[in-house]
Amino acid sequence: MRDLDSVLRDHERALARAVASYSRPGPEREELAQVVALALVRAWPRFRGESSELTYLMRIAHNCGLRQALKRRKEPESLGETEGQLRSSAPNPEEEAIGRQAGDRLSAAVRTLPLASRQVITLALEELSHRDIADILGISTNAVGVRLHRARKQLEDVLGGRHG
């Protein structure tokens, strides 16, 4: 089994994108990144090679992200706020500074989706197969297809709304 450092060198960016899909820029994202890092340190020794390294790491990152998203639901609605920022003609300075890249705008759009759609679209954007996505989320490949179809429509609506 490879050591975590070398595995991370290969998959760090994919993990970072997964973190970005669950958290807004700033302290929220910093916190989630730290939680994911700690979970990786603890969970990696238990990797038994039953799935690919990326699948295992993604499942950990998504479970951490899901947990944080569920925790945030206790707080005032954050998704609406993100959507508001997306559609605003005058983004805040933080969003403006880091949101110039197309990927960042897409990330903000992904964060407005319901959790189930967000998970599946994030993994599909990483170009994982339906089978791998099903393995990470613990659902059937058919359910992946259905969720992905729905998620794409929702994403196009949000992206369309942004430009509209």
Add this chain to the structure above:
Amino acid sequence: MDERLRQLSKEWKEMDVDAIALDLNKRVKTARTGERYSFVFWWTLLGAGGLAYWLLRMAAGEIHPALDVLSAAGIVWLAGTLTYSSRKVMRENAEWGDTPDQAVAGLIRLHQRELFWWTDRTVLMGSAAFVVFCLSCYAWMWTTGGDTAQSTAYRMALSLAAVILATWLLGRCRVKQLRCEVKRLEDIGEQLRDAED
């Protein structure tokens, strides 16, 4: 994968993750160090040290009534820290290996198990354990001439009252918190199941 999804995927992968300071490699190194010297480790050390100090003072017959209450609170703290730590490990183990809906179901089970202990057994068992513990300490002090019967009874009652009150208050808060958490998790579980349809 169709053209539109491929285009979005390209856009997605162009996200500047460096600009948002997500240096996971560095964070992993920090986490490793943190693991070695965790919060639980230090608190356990502190609790064990406090307990040892108290036992030494008691053996030397120098104990002060205020120390009784403090040490009793220390023992509760130590037990709580250890319980929390083991529960956290159980919870995280469940989360890492599980799919999201299994993780939610696992969390509900853990909460319900804890709820059962808080509501049905913990307070009783905790109080009983402290009664036995305090009785043996004071009986020992009294028989070895470390204290008078009257002050022993007074201090014993004070310590026990403090411990039972603290346990009861803690239990009430935790039960309330757990019930809310279970309700919220059940809603989430339902949402995850609905998403399957």
